[in-house]
Amino acid sequence: MGWMIFITVISKRMEIVNNLSDRIRKLKDSSFIRSIRSALSVGERPAYEYHSGTPGPFAVMIKKEISDHIRSWRFIILFVIIILACLGSVLSGLQGFSNAVKAAGRDEESFFFLRLFTASDETLPSFFVFISFLGPLLGIAMGFDAINMEENKGTMSRIMSHPIHRDNIIIAKFVAAIAVLSVMFFFLGFITIGLGIITIGIPPTPQEFLRIMSFIILSILYVSFWLSLSIFFSVRFRQPATSALSGIAVWLFLTVFYSIIVSVIAKAAAPSEMASTQQVMKYQQVIVGLFRILPSELYSDATTTLLVPTVRSLSPLTPEKIYGAIPNASLPLGQSILIVWPQITGLIAATIICFVISYVTFMKREIRSR
Amino acid sequence: MDSSVIEFTDLTKKYGSFTAVDRLNLSIKEGEIFGLLGPNGAGKSTTILMMLGLTEPTFGSVTVCGINSTTNPVDVKKKAGYLPEDVGFYDDYTGFENLMYSARLNSIPENEAKEKVTYLLDRVGLSDQSTKKAGKYSRGMRQRLGLADVLIKSPEVIILDEPTLGIDPKGVNEFLDLIVRLSREEKNTVLLSSHHLHQVQKICDRVGLFVGGKLIALGDIKTLSQQLFSHEPFIIEAGVDSSLKGLGADRPFQHLAEDLESQIRTIQGVVSVVRDNDLFRITASDDITGDIAKAIVGSGLQLKSLSRKEYGLDDIYNRYFEENGNSK
Structure with missing residues (x-):
C-alpha cells in the first residue's frame, strides 16, 4: 500500500518534471539536449560544429568555467577553510576513537568507520555538521556573481554574439560549478577515508564505503541547492553585492531565524497535558514538517540516516512501530536510502525549481551591453 | 549584386507603452557601409539587439543573410559579428587568451585559431600587447580587441554599436580607417550606429536617421541635408x-x-x-x-x-x- 502511494507520488513528480522540460524545450534558443550531446561528443553532431574534431562551444565554456573556478582566490580560500574544518573535526573525532573501537569490537554490524564522519569530541562539531554549515556558504560563493558579473563587465553581450545558444551560458555555469564541487567533495571524502585507514588500520567494509559515497553525493546535492539559489539571485539582481547578500540573508534566515520562529510557534501551539495521543502525534508531525522546509534539516536528516545505519525512522516512533523490532539492528543501505528518499527528492526538487526559475528568467532577458 | 543582406520588415519593439522601434522598414545591400544615426535612446541599440536575436521584436521581423534572427539566432550569429557598445573582456585573461576563447566558441580548430588570432592582433595593432591582461587595456585598445573579436569568425556582416564612443579624436579616425580597410578587403557589409554624424559621415555609403524609433530620412549625407534643408541650405x-x-x-x-x-x-x-x-x-x-x-x-x-x-x-x-x- 505504502509502495503504491510512493510510486504514484514519484510518477506525478515525473509528470511535472516532464511538463517543465517540454516547456523549456519550447523556449526559443534552447539546446539542452543538443548542448549536452555536443559536450559529450556523442550521437549526431549539432549543425554549428562545422569543423569535426573540435569541441563544441558548450564543452569549451564548461572548460573555461571550471578553470576560472579553480584559479579564483575565492574558491581556493573556501576550499582551504573547508578542508581545515573537516580535517580538524575528523582528527579531533579520532581522539579516543581507538578506545571506542576496542569497546565495540570488530563486528560487521558496528559500522565504526562511519563514525569518522559523525564523531566529535565536544570541542569541534563533526564532519557532516561542518559541511551542513559551510556548504551553503560554498554554494553561494560559487554562484552569486555567475551571470551579473558577466553582464556588468560587458562580456555577456560579446560572448552572446558568438554562435552559441543562450542557455549554454547558464547551464555551463551550473554544470561547471557542480563539477568543481563534486571533485572537491570526493577529494574530501577520500582524504578522510585514507586518514581513517591510516589511523585505525582497518579498511571500510563495502557497505560502509557505499554509505560514504552516498553521503558525499548527498552533500553535493545539498551544496547544489545553494548554488542554484545563488545563481538565481545572480540572474535576478544586477549587482553582485546584492545577490551575495540576498544569498547570505536566505541562509541566515533559514539557519538561525527560521528555527527560532518555529520553536515560538511550537511553544504557542503545544497541546495541553490532557491532550490525546493523536493530538500529540499531529502536533509533532506539524512541527517536524515545518522544520523539514529547511534544506539543512533535509540534509542532516538524510545524512544521519545514511551514516548511522541504526536509524530506522525519522518520524515519532509509536510503541506499535517498535513492537517486534530487533533492538540496535542496523538497516541495509537500500532501506536507509528508502527512509530518506523524500528528503533526497525534496533537495533535488528545490535545486531544480531554483534552476528552472533562473533559467526561464535568463532566457527571457534582454541582453544589453553594460 | 544589389541583393540585400539585412532586411527589416515592419520591425517593432515595445517596452510596455513605450515604443522603442516603430515599424522599421529598411534593407541594407551587400558590401555597403551603412550608418544608423540618431540621438541616445532613439532605438538604435534595440534594433541591433533584435538583429542578433538578443531580444525579441514585438512585431515584424528582421533577416540577416536571409535568416530570421528571432527564430534562428545561432545561424545569424555565425554570419554576423557584433561589437557591442563598450565591449568587455575577461580581465584576468590576456588579449590573446580572450580571442582564443572566442575562436573556440566558434569551433575553429586550435592550430588555425592560433594563427588567426595572431594575424588579427597584428591587424588591429595589438600584437605587442597580446600578452598583457585585458583588464589593463585602455578604452581604445579594448575597442580594437573587440574588432578583432568580431573578425575572428570571418563574418559576412559586421555590426558595430557606437564603436567610436569614448575614444579620442585621433583614435576615432584610426579606428574608422581600420574598419573601412578591413571591411573593403573582405567585402563585408557593415552596419554601424552612432550619434556623431561627423565621425561616420566620411566612411558611410549611406546613413539612416533614426529618431524616436522611426527612420525619418535615408540616403547619403548630401541628399539627407538637401532633403531636410531644401529651402535654406x-x-x-x-x-x-x-x-x-x-x-x-x-x-x-x-x-x-x-x-x-x-x-x-x-x-x-x-x-x-x-x-x-x-x-x-x-x-x-x-x-x-x-x-x-x-x-x-x-x-x-x-x-x-x-x-x-x-x-x-x-x-x-x-x-x-x-x-x-x-x-x-
Whole structure:
C-alpha cells in the first residue's frame, strides 16, 4: 500500500518534471539536449560544429568555467577553510576513537568507520555538521556573481554574439560549478577515508564505503541547492553585492531565524497535558514538517540516516512501530536510502525549481551591453 | 549584386507603452557601409539587439543573410559579428587568451585559431600587447580587441554599436580607417550606429536617421541635408563689434544694428535673420556670404567674424524637431 502511494507520488513528480522540460524545450534558443550531446561528443553532431574534431562551444565554456573556478582566490580560500574544518573535526573525532573501537569490537554490524564522519569530541562539531554549515556558504560563493558579473563587465553581450545558444551560458555555469564541487567533495571524502585507514588500520567494509559515497553525493546535492539559489539571485539582481547578500540573508534566515520562529510557534501551539495521543502525534508531525522546509534539516536528516545505519525512522516512533523490532539492528543501505528518499527528492526538487526559475528568467532577458 | 543582406520588415519593439522601434522598414545591400544615426535612446541599440536575436521584436521581423534572427539566432550569429557598445573582456585573461576563447566558441580548430588570432592582433595593432591582461587595456585598445573579436569568425556582416564612443579624436579616425580597410578587403557589409554624424559621415555609403524609433530620412549625407534643408541650405553667422570703439558713431549701437538687420533682410536669397545683440544668424537659399560682408561694412559697423556653418547632425535633429513641432 505504502509502495503504491510512493510510486504514484514519484510518477506525478515525473509528470511535472516532464511538463517543465517540454516547456523549456519550447523556449526559443534552447539546446539542452543538443548542448549536452555536443559536450559529450556523442550521437549526431549539432549543425554549428562545422569543423569535426573540435569541441563544441558548450564543452569549451564548461572548460573555461571550471578553470576560472579553480584559479579564483575565492574558491581556493573556501576550499582551504573547508578542508581545515573537516580535517580538524575528523582528527579531533579520532581522539579516543581507538578506545571506542576496542569497546565495540570488530563486528560487521558496528559500522565504526562511519563514525569518522559523525564523531566529535565536544570541542569541534563533526564532519557532516561542518559541511551542513559551510556548504551553503560554498554554494553561494560559487554562484552569486555567475551571470551579473558577466553582464556588468560587458562580456555577456560579446560572448552572446558568438554562435552559441543562450542557455549554454547558464547551464555551463551550473554544470561547471557542480563539477568543481563534486571533485572537491570526493577529494574530501577520500582524504578522510585514507586518514581513517591510516589511523585505525582497518579498511571500510563495502557497505560502509557505499554509505560514504552516498553521503558525499548527498552533500553535493545539498551544496547544489545553494548554488542554484545563488545563481538565481545572480540572474535576478544586477549587482553582485546584492545577490551575495540576498544569498547570505536566505541562509541566515533559514539557519538561525527560521528555527527560532518555529520553536515560538511550537511553544504557542503545544497541546495541553490532557491532550490525546493523536493530538500529540499531529502536533509533532506539524512541527517536524515545518522544520523539514529547511534544506539543512533535509540534509542532516538524510545524512544521519545514511551514516548511522541504526536509524530506522525519522518520524515519532509509536510503541506499535517498535513492537517486534530487533533492538540496535542496523538497516541495509537500500532501506536507509528508502527512509530518506523524500528528503533526497525534496533537495533535488528545490535545486531544480531554483534552476528552472533562473533559467526561464535568463532566457527571457534582454541582453544589453553594460 | 544589389541583393540585400539585412532586411527589416515592419520591425517593432515595445517596452510596455513605450515604443522603442516603430515599424522599421529598411534593407541594407551587400558590401555597403551603412550608418544608423540618431540621438541616445532613439532605438538604435534595440534594433541591433533584435538583429542578433538578443531580444525579441514585438512585431515584424528582421533577416540577416536571409535568416530570421528571432527564430534562428545561432545561424545569424555565425554570419554576423557584433561589437557591442563598450565591449568587455575577461580581465584576468590576456588579449590573446580572450580571442582564443572566442575562436573556440566558434569551433575553429586550435592550430588555425592560433594563427588567426595572431594575424588579427597584428591587424588591429595589438600584437605587442597580446600578452598583457585585458583588464589593463585602455578604452581604445579594448575597442580594437573587440574588432578583432568580431573578425575572428570571418563574418559576412559586421555590426558595430557606437564603436567610436569614448575614444579620442585621433583614435576615432584610426579606428574608422581600420574598419573601412578591413571591411573593403573582405567585402563585408557593415552596419554601424552612432550619434556623431561627423565621425561616420566620411566612411558611410549611406546613413539612416533614426529618431524616436522611426527612420525619418535615408540616403547619403548630401541628399539627407538637401532633403531636410531644401529651402535654406546655408547658415551664415556674422558677429559685429558692439563697442563702436574708434568709429566716432553718432548713434547708439542698437539703432545701427536694427538698421543693419533690416538691410540684410533685403538681400536676395535671405530666408531669415535672427539677431542676438551683436550676433546675426542668417539662413539663406544661396551662398551669400559676400553680400552680407558688404552690407555689414557698408553699415558703418565693424565686422568681427563671419562664418558659414555646415549642417551637422545637431542641426538635422533640430530641424526635425522643429518640423515636428510645427506640424502639431
